[in-house]
Amino acid sequence: MKEHFVGMLLGTMVGDAIGLPVEGWDCVRMAEQLDRFPLLPRGEQELATAVLGLITGGKVAAGEARYSDDTQMAIGVAQILVEEGEIVPETLAQRFATNFQPWRGYGPGAYGVLDALKQGRPWDEPARQVFGGRGSYGNGAAMRVAPIGAFFWDSEVATIREQARLSSLPTHTHPHGIEGAVVIALAVAGVLRQVAEGADELDVAQLLGFIRSGTHDEIFLKKLAEVEGFLAAEPEPCVVAARLGTDLTATLSVPAALFAFLSRWDSLPDCILYAVRLGGDADTIAAMAGALAGAFHRSAAIPENWLAALENGPQGRDFVRTLAEGLYERWEAAPPRRLEVVGAE
């Protein structure tokens, strides 16, 4: 299980890093560029790889693949779980502020909230005030929530929901922003439940059923039904992208990440590259899909050249691995409320 925890966090990081150079490209533009790549002369391929990074399959120098706010904030969530054994929103808000690196590419709302927290504002004020007091329904709470799904994989669904909700509050108070986090946390927990039962193959229907059982929002339930329909029909990636959505909001990105994983769960690289190919918020969709694929397959499934390319500074690849191992050790030493029979709900 330890290597599944590591896979979850390194999967987030590698998905984020691979998608980052093309964040904001639409699906059609992405397809044109990637399909053209193999036809380019060698020199032009090198130039394209310098811009597009690992997505081309070309060589990227060690430590050159940067991560963004997705990984930075997932690190904060994992750190609080290791230190506190549960999410304490005020402490998490302080950690987000301490870890805040403005150049990591935060969403506009989140940037303002973190800046305000850094200046000492009460932890729960800025998030409630953004977007005219409506709160953010961006995907920022969902993109960082995977460590909660791992740490609480064998807890009651209600606990997973509550921990995901609490982890959203420092930046995202809109119900859709929160529910996006709940859905991804449930998905990670559902994957690890299957792992614990010894599954070699993902039971897609069971995982979808588990996610549905803890999802309370009509829009997400409708999107889950669409995801299920696409699994049978397998439309072109750009049709999937157009129908499920690939933007910065939770309702229009979390379903695409789920589809990427559920349709390509058997290969971590295929899952991440497909998530990036959907376009739009590519780093975040690939980070969420990468967390799920990493949780299922373990970190060994991440290609060596991808791992080698990841940045490895003070909070880089090795730090992330050690943090994920610490998360597992914390779970093992002081287990959260366990289910008597796994999967009994």
Ligand code: F2R
């Ligand atoms: N910020 C970025 N990338 C820069 C944009 C790249 C490119 N141009 C593109 O279009 O893809 N990436 C990072 O931001 C996302 C996470 O965002 P987060 O933390 O949820 O931020 P925010 O600002 O709170 O929400 C994101 C956007 O959602 C819309 N929105 C949210 N709540 C709203 C509300 N109540 N009313 C209206 N709009 C709302 C806004 O457009 C927000 O800016 C990740 O992609 C991460 O990688």
Ligand code: MG
């Ligand atoms: Mg993004």
